[in-house]
Amino acid sequence: MSSSGISRRNVLVLTGLTGAATAGLLRGGVAHATEGPSGYTPSWSSVDQHPPAPEWFQDAKFGIYYHWGAYSVPSFGNEWYPRLMYKAGDGCNTHHKATYGDPSAWPYHNFILGARDKAGNFVQFAPKLKSAGGNFDPDEWAQLFADAGAKFAGPVAEHHDGFSLWNSAVNEWNSVAKGPGLDLLRLHADAIRRKGLKLWVSLHHAYNFLGYFDSVPAQSDSGLKKLYGQLGRAAEQQLWLDKLKEVIDGYQPDILYQDFALNQLDESKRLEFLAYYYNRAVAWNKDVVATYKMPNRSQDGSGLHITMPSASAPFSAPAYVFKLTFSGQIPPLKAGPLPTSWVKIGNVANGLALDSGGGVASGSVVKQWTFTDGSANLQWQLADAGNGYHRIVNRTNGMVIDSLGDATAGANPRQAAWSGSNNQQWKISDIGNGRYTIANRSTGTYLDSGGDVSVGTAVKLWPADSSSNLQWSITSI
Missing domain, CATH: 2.80.10.50 (Trefoil (Acidic Fibroblast Growth Factor, subunit A))
Structure with missing residues (x-):
């Protein structure tokens, strides 16, 4: 069973994003290559000099990003399946044991390398391009985003599961070396830009070694240690940074979003990332956005409500992007001023x-x-x-x-x-x-x-x- 076409099952999340641009990764800024400084150092005093938002982002209003990876293959639960399949009593664990076997004998990386389920079916995350006889056409996806009115779009290039969807030199668990044999980020990026959209790249890899796989047994194989976030804090933080640099240099994202748990990383690493990204943007003469998930956000009919964790740094930055995740119907916003005419x-x-x-x-x-x-x-x-x-x-x-x-x-x-x-x-x-x-x-x-x-x-x-x-x-x- 390969995972390739667009469906509710394998595109797990399509999220609209709106707002003013962010101060970025824990008190960082928004790179504005044509208006900001000509260079940045890894210090708050330097990266704080960024203008609050590129003009194109202020005008964009709506974008789409999506989860699609090896966790799509079981078509059960959501992108947290790799974690929950190891949690005794969880529905994903029950499903996994019934369909594939006990995780101790049928681990998550089987979805990447390929293996047979209990019914004898071969399962693997191995989408094949339509041009090669498969069902995957990145141009169809990009057209869908453009038709929806998005002005920026892009994939989760790596979720918490440690599997990179680009041709990585620092992580052998990537979609070129294993599974699809395709640079999925490249395919998505090129298709999205052909439609005139800005490229969003989402990286959720910090939590890979900060708790996502906390129920996975200790691995002896060095490669599996890397996949399951068991290299040790120093090595994991360096890998976190190296993956970011690969994506920055290889794909030049217009927006680079990261998920949560960044406050658990060393500040020096966060600053090194921000300075690196912003300096590269100056070299490209591009206006880029670095952003991450903010906590304590909600929306109802009266508008958007944000509760900041504190009034001090990094939450004292001048502007943020907020990701809103809804369950069921999106709460309606107010219609605007009442008419003054009859x-x-x-x-x-x-x-x-x-x-x-x-x-x-x-x-x-x-x-x-x-x-x-x-x-x-x-x-x-x-x-x-x-x-x-x-x-x-x-x-x-x-x-x-x-x-x-x-x-x-x-x-x-x-x-x-x-x-x-x-x-x-x-x-x-x-x-x-x-x-x-x-x-x-x-x-x-x-x-x-x-x-x-x-x-x-x-x-x-x-x-x-x-x-x-x-x-x-x-x-x-």
Whole structure:
């Protein structure tokens, strides 16, 4: 079983990334070859001189990176399969023993070298190019990214599993020497750049020797020691740096992202990496980004929330990129400022629009009607009343919607001339997906359609709940 074509199983993560550029690897900067210094030394005072973000990155807004490697072959769990297959009681461990055998007899590196599973099938991470009769076409992948609107894209060139997807001279566990026999990073990089996109390269290799394989038995073979992160701290840190230098020199990434655990590396190594990358960027006359994963980030309908670990270095840097990982539907962001022109206010539950009834007397109820002819009776203006509140003004009669201070559940809002009373002021809250709630300042109750009602039914006021009866769309006319 080879792993080659694009599918949900073997492209484990496609992640959108947005934001202002980062200060990089634990207080580093963003290299800007044409505007920054002409050279850098491995010190914070030097690398901190970088401008906060290249112009191209500020304009890009959206990019894609993806996990694809030997861990894709079992098509079970995710890219953490190599670790979890060794964890007794984990689902990956149970699956592995049932499908391949006990990890002590059928280790992770069998997915790289190739071996038979318990059913007799030969399994190996060995994608073959379409031009060679296989299913893998990097140009198809790059076209997918371009069609999605990405401005930068690229692979995880090495995950925590220690298998390099480039032609490495410092790591014999690479995709040219073993497995595919292909320089996968080169193939991806060239295809992505042919589409006019910037190249993202993701390297997650620090955690390889900092805990990922903590349940793998001690290895006696020197090569397996390297794969499973058992060389010892000094050798592992040098290997971490040497791999970075290979990727920098061989592929000239526009963005080089690293995952977590960098704070466990010696500061001198981190600084050596940053200075090396930034100096190479000066030589290329390229604007590059060095970035890494930040902790304590979340997003909801009100926006992006970041909690920095501390206010001191390295977290005092001027700008960061944040990677957001979501489970399920991405929380919606706010739609932006409310329209200042005339609008239709339509109910989400029944599709009917707020209707004044036209030239009616003060104290008349607010009704609901089908918005077909664009009558001015169904058009409203959301006029700023200050302090985050609005008055809702009808186009036909000029009156505003008024709760009259009646907080009774089911009370009917009325219409009256504007007096400035809190009864006539409304908090309009964006709850995402083009939906709003409309709450009265005086009573705290919400405009409520009553649900599936007939045309001409009066609008009610109701305490807050999650019903779509209390949710409205606001559309400029």
